Amino acid sequence: MLNVHQVSKNFGSFQALRSIDLEFANGVYGLLAPNGAGKTTLIKMLATLLFPSEGEITYNGENITAMDARYRNLLGYLPQQFGYYKNDSPQKYLTYIAALKGMSQAEASPRIAELLKLVALEDVAGKKMKKFSGGMIQRVGIAQAMLNDPKILILDEPTAGLDPKERVRFRNLLTSLARDRIVILSTHIVSDVEPIAGEVIMIKDQRILYKDTVDHLCRRIEGRVFETYVEHDEAETFRSRYLSLSEKQESSRLKIRFLHEGEAMPGWTPVMPNLEDLFIYTYRDGQEQEDKEPAK
Numbered sequence: 001m002l003n004v005h006q007v008s009k010n011f012g013s014f015q016a017l018r019s020i021d022l023e024f025a026n027g028v029y030g031l032l033a034p035n036g037a038g039k040t041t042l043i044k045m046l047a048t049l050l051f052p053s054e055g056e057i058t059y060n061g062e063n064i065t066a067m068d069a070r071y072r073n074l075l076g077y078l079p080q081q082f083g084y085y086k087n088d089s090p091q092k093y094l095t096y097i098a099a100l101k102g103m104s105q106a107e108a109s110p111r112i113a114e115l116l117k118l119v120a121l122e123d124v125a126g127k128k129m130k131k132f133s134g135g136m137i138q139r140v141g142i143a144q145a146m147l148n149d150p151k152i153l154i155l156d157e158p159t160a161g162l163d164p165k166e167r168v169r170f171r172n173l174l175t176s177l178a179r180d181r182i183v184i185l186s187t188h189i190v191s192d193v194e195p196i197a198g199e200v201i202m203i204k205d206q207r208i209l210y211k212d213t214v215d216h217l218c219r220r221i222e223g224r225v226f227e228t229y230v231e232h233d234e235a236e237t238f239r240s241r242y243l244s245l246s247e248k249q250e251s252s253r254l255k256i257r258f259l260h261e262g263e264a265m266p267g268w269t270p271v272m273p274n275l276e277d278l279f280i281y282t283y284r285d286g287q288e289q290e291d292k293e294p295a296k
Contacts, residue, residue, distance in 0.1 A: 001025055002046070002152060002182055007055035009041050016041045018206045020055070024152075028178045030193025031186040032275075033203040034283050039186045040080070042203070043156045046184065047077045059152075076150030078141045080157045086130035090121050090140050093129065097144045108147075115143040119173065135166030142173065152182045159192050171196050190276040200275065202282065209282070218273045224261050225277050226268040229253045243284060245277050 004022040008015065017038045033039050044050040045057060048064060048071065057064050064071040084093050091112065098108035116122045119139035129137060138158055145153060155174075159167045174183055175196050185193055193200055194214055202210040202217075210217055225245065230238050235254050238244075243259040257271065259281055264270065 001060055003058045004042075004046075005055050005058065007045065007052045007057060009038075009045060009050065010053040015206055017203075020208055022201065022208065022211065024182045024184065026178065026180060026182055027198040028174055028183045028185060028193075028196050030197035030200040031184060031203070032188070032190065032193055032200050032279065034188055037203045038206055039188075039203060040156055043154055043184070043186050046152075047075060047154055048072065073148060074151040076145035076148065076153040078138075078145045078153075078155045078158055082141050082144070084129060084137075084140070087128050089124075089126045089128060090116060090143065091125045093140065094143055094147065098147055101148055103147065111147060111149075112143075115146055118146070119143050120169070133166070135162045135169070138162060138166070138170065139173075142170075146177070150181060152184070153177060154184045154186075156186045157188070158185065159187065159189060167192065190279050194275040202279075204282065214275050217278055218275060221259065221273045221278055221281055223270065224259050225257065225271050225273045226260060226264060227255060227257050227271050228265075228268045230256050243281065245280050 002024040004020050007020040008018045010016070020042065031039050031042065041050065045052055051065060059067065059071060059074065088096070094112045094115070095105075095108060098112065103111070113122070113125075116125050119142055121136065121139055121143070124132070124136070129140065132140070141158070142155075145155070159170055162170065171192065174185065177183060178196075178198075185197070187193060197214065199211055199213055200217060201208060229250070231253055235247075235256070238256065238258075244256055245259060246257040248255045248257075257277070259277065260268075
C-alpha cells in the first residue's frame with residue numbers, strides 16, 4: 001500500500017501542491033488534470049525525484065525517503081521524456097539500463113527477452129531505435145520501467161504523440177500489467193484513462209478535488225448533459241448561453257453536446273455524461289468550480 005499523508009510542495013513562495021492525501025492499492029489509477037496543475041510534481045515525489053515540503057509518503061507504513069534504495073528497487077518510472085541513444089537497439093539499451101539497476105547478466109538476459117515479447121518488440125530487438133516510431137519508443141520505455149518487475153509503476157504523460165492505434169495497444173498493455181501492481185498514469189488525455197482506470201484522481205487549486213471511479217465521477221453531472229442540433233448561424237449564440245462539450249458536423253447542421261443546469265428545452269436529448277464532459281466542466285476557462293458535494 002502506497003500512502004500520501006498531508007503532503008505539500010513549495011518552490012520558494014509558490015505552492016505547487018497542498019495537503020494531499022491519497023491511498024493506492026493494486027490497480028490502475030488515472031491522475032487527470034490540465035498541464036500545469038501539479039501532476040508532474042506529485043509524480044516526481046512518488047518517484048523520489050522531489051521531496052515533500054510538508055507531510056510524508058509511505059509504502060507499507062515506512063517512509064519512502066528512509067527506505068531509499070529499497071523503495072527504488074520496487075519502483076518503475078517512465079518520465080515524459082526518457083534518454084536513450086538513437087543508435088542503440090532495444091536489446092542493447094535495456095542491457096545497459098539493467099546494469100545501472102544492478103542486475104547481473106544472467107538475470108537480465110531472460111528478463112529483457114520476456115519484456116521485449118510483452119511489449120511486442122521481439123522482432124526488432126536488434127534494430128537501431130532511430131528508425132522507430134513514437135509508439136515503439138514508448139514501448140521501449142515501458143520495458144525499461146518494468147525491468148525490475150516493480151510493485152509500483154509510474155508513467156508520466158506516456159501517450160503524448162502516439163497515434164490512436166498505439167494508444168489502444170498501450171492501454172491494453174497497462175491493463176495486463178496492473179493485475180499485481182500499482183500503476184499510476186499521469187495524463188491530460190481523458191481517453192487514456194477512462195477505459196482502464198479503477199479510480200481517477202483529479203487535481204484542482206493545488207488540492208485533490210476527486211478520487212473516485214469513473215462511473216461515480218460522471219454521475220456528478222448526470223441530468224445536465226444534452227445534445228441538440230443547431231444551425232450554423234445560431235451556433236455562436238448557443239455557445240454563449242451553454243457550455244459546449246463537443247460539436248459534430250451532421251449534414252448542414254451542428255450536433256452539439258452541451259451542459260445546462262436547468263429545465264430542458266424542446267429538441268434537447270438528455271445523454272449520459274462521460275469523463276471528458278466532467279473534465280471540461282471542471283476545468284472550463286474562467287468559470288472553474290469546485291463541486292465537493294457527494295456524488296448522487
